[in-house]
Amino acid sequence: MQLEKFHYDNRIVKWFAYATALWGIVGMLAGLWAAIQLYYPASSLNFAPTTFGRLRPVHTNAIIFAFVGNCIFMGVYYSLQRLCKARMYSDLLSKIHFWGWQGIIAAAALTLFLGYTTGKEYAELEWPIDIAITLVWVVFGINMFGTILKRRERHLYVAIWFYIATWVTVALLHIVNSFELPVSWLKSYSWYAGVQDALVQWWYGHNAVAFFLTTPILGLMYYFLPKAANRPVYSYRLSIIHFWALIFIYIWAGPHHLLYTALPDWAQSLGVVFSVMLIAPSWGGMLNGLFTLRGAWDKVREDPVLKFFVVAVTCYGMATFEGPMLSLKNVNAISHFSDWTIAHVHIGGLGWNGFMAFGILYWLVPKMWGTQLYSKKLATNHFWLGTIGIVLYAVPMYWAGFTQAQMWKTFTEEGQLKFQFLETVTHIIPMYITRSVGGALYLIGAFLMVYNIVKTIRKGSFIANEAAEAAPLPKHSSEGREYWHRRLERKPVTMLVLSLIVVAIGGALEMIPTFLVKSNVPTIASVKPYTPLELQGRDIYIREGCYVCHSQMIRPFRDEHARYGEYSKAGEFVYDHPFQWGSKRTGPDLARVGGKYPDSWHYNHMLDPKLMSPGSIMPPYPWLLDNKIDTASTPAKIRAMQKLGVPYPEGYDKVANQELMAQANAIRINLKMDKIETPKDAEIIALIAYLQRLGKDIKAAPANQVADK
Amino acid sequence: MKFIHYLESITGISIYPLLSFVIFGLFFLVVLLYVIRADKKTMRANSRIPLEG
Numbered sequence: 001m002q003l004e005k006f007h008y009d010n011r012i013v014k015w016f017a018y019a020t021a022l023w024g025i026v027g028m029l030a031g032l033w034a035a036i037q038l039y040y041p042a043s044s045l046n047f048a049p050t051t052f053g054r055l056r057p058v059h060t061n062a063i064i065f066a067f068v069g070n071c072i073f074m075g076v077y078y079s080l081q082r083l084c085k086a087r088m089y090s091d092l093l094s095k096i097h098f099w100g101w102q103g104i105i106a107a108a109a110l111t112l113f114l115g116y117t118t119g120k121e122y123a124e125l126e127w128p129i130d131i132a133i134t135l136v137w138v139v140f141g142i143n144m145f146g147t148i149l150k151r152r153e154r155h156l157y158v159a160i161w162f163y164i165a166t167w168v169t170v171a172l173l174h175i176v177n178s179f180e181l182p183v184s185w186l187k188s189y190s191w192y193a194g195v196q197d198a199l200v201q202w203w204y205g206h207n208a209v210a211f212f213l214t215t216p217i218l219g220l221m222y223y224f225l226p227k228a229a230n231r232p233v234y235s236y237r238l239s240i241i242h243f244w245a246l247i248f249i250y251i252w253a254g255p256h257h258l259l260y261t262a263l264p265d266w267a268q269s270l271g272v273v274f275s276v277m278l279i280a281p282s283w284g285g286m287l288n289g290l291f292t293l294r295g296a297w298d299k300v301r302e303d304p305v306l307k308f309f310v311v312a313v314t315c316y317g318m319a320t321f322e323g324p325m326l327s328l329k330n331v332n333a334i335s336h337f338s339d340w341t342i343a344h345v346h347i348g349g350l351g352w353n354g355f356m357a358f359g360i361l362y363w364l365v366p367k368m369w370g371t372q373l374y375s376k377k378l379a380t381n382h383f384w385l386g387t388i389g390i391v392l393y394a395v396p397m398y399w400a401g402f403t404q405a406q407m408w409k410t411f412t413e414e415g416q417l418k419f420q421f422l423e424t425v426t427h428i429i430p431m432y433i434t435r436s437v438g439g440a441l442y443l444i445g446a447f448l449m450v451y452n453i454v455k456t457i458r459k460g461s462f463i464a465n466e467a468a469e470a471a472p473l474p475k476h477s478s479e480g481r482e483y484w485h486r487r488l489e490r491k492p493v494t495m496l497v498l499s500l501i502v503v504a505i506g507g508a509l510e511m512i513p514t515f516l517v518k519s520n521v522p523t524i525a526s527v528k529p530y531t532p533l534e535l536q537g538r539d540i541y542i543r544e545g546c547y548v549c550h551s552q553m554i555r556p557f558r559d560e561h562a563r564y565g566e567y568s569k570a571g572e573f574v575y576d577h578p579f580q581w582g583s584k585r586t587g588p589d590l591a592r593v594g595g596k597y598p599d600s601w602h603y604n605h606m607l608d609p610k611l612m613s614p615g616s617i618m619p620p621y622p623w624l625l626d627n628k629i630d631t632a633s634t635p636a637k638i639r640a641m642q643k644l645g646v647p648y649p650e651g652y653d654k655v656a657n658q659e660l661m662a663q664a665n666a667i668r669i670n671l672k673m674d675k676i677e678t679p680k681d682a683e684i685i686a687l688i689a690y691l692q693r694l695g696k697d698i699k700a701a702p703a704n705q706v707a708d709k
Numbered sequence: 710m711k712f713i714h715y716l717e718s719i720t721g722i723s724i725y726p727l728l729s730f731v732i733f734g735l736f737f738l739v740v741l742l743y744v745i746r747a748d749k750k751t752m753r754a755n756s757r758i759p760l761e762g
Contacts, residue, residue, distance in 0.1 A: 083758060157758040223759050232756035237744045239756075244740045248733055270726045277733075502736075509729050 004152065004472050007465035008081045010368045012094040014462065016074035017364060019102060020357055021450055023070055027062030028443045034059050035436040037619065038586070039429045044619040049113040051619045053545025057124045058112045063349060064122060064212060066105045071357040072216040073101070073140070076163055078364060079223040080147055083157045085470040089146025093139050100136035104129055116186040119542035119578050120201050122208050123177050127188045130178040137174070141167050148492040152470040156492060158239040162219030164492060165247045165499040169211040172503065177204035183640045184633060187539070191644065194573025195262055198581055199511060203254035210250040213348065214316075217356050218246075221289055221313065224360050228305045234291035238284055245281035247499060249274050251506035256327035259336065260555040261581060262570035268329075270510065275327035282320030289313040304379035308359030311387055315351025319344060334409075337551055337585040339428070340401030343394045350390045350442055358382070358449055365453050369460030378452045385445035392438030400431035409559045417562050421588040426615050524571035527697040529646045530690070532634050532656040533663045537690025539637075540683050541580070544621065551582035552591040552694065565592040565695065572698055575646050587618060592695030599667055600674035602688045627683040629664075631657050663689060 034055045036043050044051045081088055088094050108125050111117075117124040125133070144167060148160065177200055179191035190197050226233050233239060255263060255271025290313055293300060300306045322344050326335050335341060366373045373379060407424040411417060419427075488494055530538060541547075554560050556567040568591050573579055597605075604611045607625060609618040635653035642648050648656075661680065667688055668680040678684065 079759070153758060155755050155758065157755065159759070226756075226759050230760065232753070232760060236752045236756040237747060240744050240747075241740055245737060248736060252729065266725060270729065273726060273730070505732060506729070509725060 002471070003469045005467065005469045006087055007467055009077070009088050009091060009094065009464075010462070010466055011464045012088065012091070012098060013074055013078045013364065014368060014464075015098050016070050016077060017361060017368075019070040019098075020067060020074050020361065021446075021453065023062055023066035023105065024354075024357065025443070025446055025450065027059060027067045028439070028446060030055055030059035030062055032436060032439045032443055035432065035439055038617055039432045039436075041617050041619050046620060046622065048115065048544075048621075048623050051544070051621070053548045053619075054113055054115060054117075056548045057117060057121075057545060058109060060122060061108055061112060061124065062105075063353075064208070065108070067357065068213055068217075068353045069101065069105075071353070071360065072166075072212075072220070073097070074364070075220040075224065075360055076144070076216065079159060079220065080144065080163065082468075083153065083160055083223065084147050084151030085153045085468065086147055086151050089143050089150065093143040093146075097136060097139045097143060100132065100139065104132050104136060107132070111186060115543040115545075117542060117545065118180060118188060118190065119545075119547060119580060120177070120190065120197075120204075121547075121583060122205055123174075123201070126186045127178070127180055127182050128185070130174070130180075133174060134171075137167070137171055141171070145492060145496075152472055154473055154490055156490065156495065157222070158233075158236065158243060159219040159222040160492070161243050161495060161499075162215045162222065164496050165243070165503075166211050166216040166219070168496050168500045169207065169215075169247070169251070169503045172500065172507070173204045173207050173211065176507070177201060181640050181644060183636050187633070189637075189640055189644060190578035192577070192579075193644070194576045194579050195264075195570045196515060197576065197579040198258055198261070198573075199255065199263060199267065201579070202257040203251075203507060203510060206254040206257060207251055209345075209348070210253075211247075213353055214250075215247065217353060218242075218285055220356060220360060221285075221309070224356075224363060225289055225292055225309050225313075228303065228309060228359070228363050229293055229296050229299060231292065231296060234288050234294065238288045242281050242285040242288060244502070246278075246285065248502050248506065249278050249281060251503045252510060253278055253327065254510065256332070257583065258581075259327070259329050259332045260557070261553050262568050262573065264570075267510065272327050272329065274506075276324045279321060279324045282323075283317060286313055286317035286320070289316075304373075304376055304383050305359045305363045307380070307383045308355045308362065308386075311383075312352050312355035312359060315347050315355065315390070319348040319352060322347070333555075333557065334405045335401060336555075337583070338401035338405045339397045339431070339584075340405070341584065343397035343401060346393055346397065347390070350386070350393060354442070355386065358386070358446075361449065361453060365456050366460070368463060368466075369457055370463050371456060371460030374452050374455035374459060378448055382445040382448045382452070385441050385448070389438045389440075389442030389445060392441060393435050394438070396431035396434040396438070400428040400435075403431075404428050408563070409557070411559070411562075417559060421563070422613055422615055425586070425617060429617075523574055524569060524698060526700045527572055527574060529575045529641070529648060530693065531663055532638060532660040533629075533686050533689040534693045535637055535641070535690075536629050536631075536634065536660065537686035537688070538580075540624065540687050541690055542578075544624075546590075547580045547582045549582075549584065549586035549618070551585050551589045553581040554589055554591045560589070564589045566698065569698065572695070575641075577641065577644055577646075590691065590694055594692045594694040594696040595699075598674065599670045599688050599692065600676055602691055603671055603676050603678070603684060606684055606687070624684040624687060625678065625682055628679075628681050629660075629683055629686050631660060631681065634660060 033043065034052055037052045077088060077094065107129050111126060111129065112124060116126050118126060144163065180188035181191060182188045192200050222233060222239060252274035253271055255267045256275045259268050293306065293310065300310055325331055326344060362373060362379055404424045407419045407427065410419060554564045554568045561567060601612055606621045608620045609616040634656045638648055638653040638656045664680040664685045667685050668678060671678055
């Protein structure tokens with residue numbers, strides 16, 4: 001048959017490679033800065049955009065969507081063309097995809113720094129950006145499927161299945177979790193409330209890890225690892241099982257982020273069972289990767305690319321062993337809300353995602369510039385710096401997490417809590433310092449890589465269009481009887497639909513009961529909607545990212561009961577759009593902080609936390625004392641809440657500001673009695689109103705009513 | 710546009726985890742069966758695709 005000549009598009013791969021390196025450095029810098037703030041709070045510069053609550057979402061979003069995102073696209077655009085023996089479907093779509101994604105990243109960074117956030121972790125971006133993400137994702141999808149449909153290789157290699165599953169599942173997750181009601185251009189409320197919001201959010205959050213940080217990278221592993229080692233994957237059979245089992249099971253495991261919370265018990269158990277099962281396909285994949293190198297370990301000694309891949313896959317194995325372990329309730333009781341989780345995700349982030357990205361970059365750049373890597377030695381040094389960095393990062397965090405959790409739970413012989421919350425924080429500060437040293441080493445390694453790559457690029461000459469040739473696919477072929485899966489492997493659209501069904505089963509079975517069955521979200525009669533002032537205060541709480549360090553979820557443990565009060569009930573959160581349970585306690589839980597301190601305490605604490613609790617690592621929020629409450633937005637916010645089902649009386653939006661001012665004035669007078677002069681429309685007043693409301697409703701309820709729920 | 714709870718309560722919620730488990734089990738068996746019966750030559754050819762390009 002006549003061979004067709006065509007060219008692979010390397011230019012788009014080059015752009016995504018540059019973006020990967022750039023955003024990687026930016027994201028890591030943000031992470032290091034945030035890490036330093038934990039022991040040196042003054043490094044927040046007393047500037048609202050760079051306080052921890054806003055910097056941390058910038059870090060997580062930059063690493064996940066900018067660094068790893070661009071790395072995924074870089075790898076997919078390179079490997080997909082070769083695996084399909086076809087140029088990308090459309091150069092224009094590639095371009096739109098690239099610039100669209102970079103635009104989203106820039107908009108994300110800007111809005112997060114300015115405090116525009118939905119308050120849902122890893123889904124913080126506001127609704128216009130959410131829509132842009134959807135559009136760009138569709139462009140990516142069309143481009144990918146267009147390429148697959150015009151391919152010259154009949155069989156879809158396993159890496160492509162992972163890409164397809166990634167595409168369809170991320171689309172599903174993003175759309176379902178981003179249901180929100182816009183209030184203004186850059187403000188929206190989550191469509192879901194409380195327990196439902198939490199369930200959807202962690203179904204999303206967990207699967208963002210699964211289908212953004214794991215499946216696409218596994219696809220890349222199945223392509224680049226065999227390429228770099230120059231030998232086929234250890235077992236293609238295993239890769240098929242790996243794929244189906246992984247995408248099927250992953251989607252169920254979300255509730256393990258909500259163990260011991262107010263989520264119904266059966267949903268928690270379901271999450272645990274599937275999380276434990278998840279270890280099988282994950283380790284299947286890891287072993288498949290490592291065994292690919294059987295008989296080639298001498299190459300690993302020579303080749304920095306393989307070194308990076310080996311540690312990456314090993315870290316994947318460690319993280320996916322730890323994940324199921326952390327989802328066991330007795331382990332989770334210790335790890336949750338502590339730095340243990342931070343250690344766990346950084347084994348994945350630094351080890352698996354980072355090292356895969358570095359390995360691929362080191363392999364791709366010389367290939368696309370038709371030259372050798374500038375310095376293997378430098379790359380090896382990067383490898384060692386990175387590896388030591390990971391160890392220095394993770395070990396102190398595990399230590400800190402375990403130590404702090406134990407301190408939280410320690411009682412004296414008299415039955416009193418042994419440690420104040422602040423003592424448990426100051427105790428682990430040396431760990432925070434060590435961690436940032438580890439992070440800094442890792443970052444220095446990344447700078448070495450950039451230098452090495454720049455030098456390599458200077459040395460070679462870029463091959464923008466790489467010539468290739470392949471026979472076209474025959475239109476009709478009859479090979480007689482074949483297995484259903486074999487047929488399936490040739491049908492990308494069927495593959496897409498099947499992947500969607502597989503992930504949708506898990507999602508639906510997990511969520512439908514919580515949405516349809518009333519008894520799963522019990523209501524408590526004494527729980528009332530927030531007043532307009534409290535609602536404004538809550539939005540300030542969200543804007544400043546307080547949920548990044550403070551949980552609002554008291555678990556039913558003796559120590560939490562003693563420290564924070566009555567454990568949290570599902571019915572308490574029915575008006576919380578979005579929920580603010582949090583996932584980390586760098587500061588104490590706030591679920592029942594209402595009424596615990598006088599208004600003046602909060603005022604002084606926001607002015608400078610060290611005034612009220614010496615040694616505190618919380619940054620000061622002096623701008624809250626000067627900023628004015630945005631009362632113009634109150635009616636729209638009330639109307640939005642009404643649309644979402646919050647029972648404010650008809651026409652309440654018209655009188656809301658009047659009530660807001662009345663409540664604000666009461667707080668102003670209260671503060672004045674403590675010799676604090678402040679205008680009644682200062683933001684601090686709204687925040688105090690919100691904080692003083694937290695957890696109070698339930699105290700007004702008759703005891704038997706609460707106990708029943 | 711709010712989420713309405715159509716059912717007051719649900720009986721036999723324990724069927725949910727069980728059902729999930731069975732669905733996955735069956736699905737897994739089918740994949741396993743296919744993989745075991747798959748043709749060795751095809752598998753080898755497929756695994757070499759990245760090395761050709």
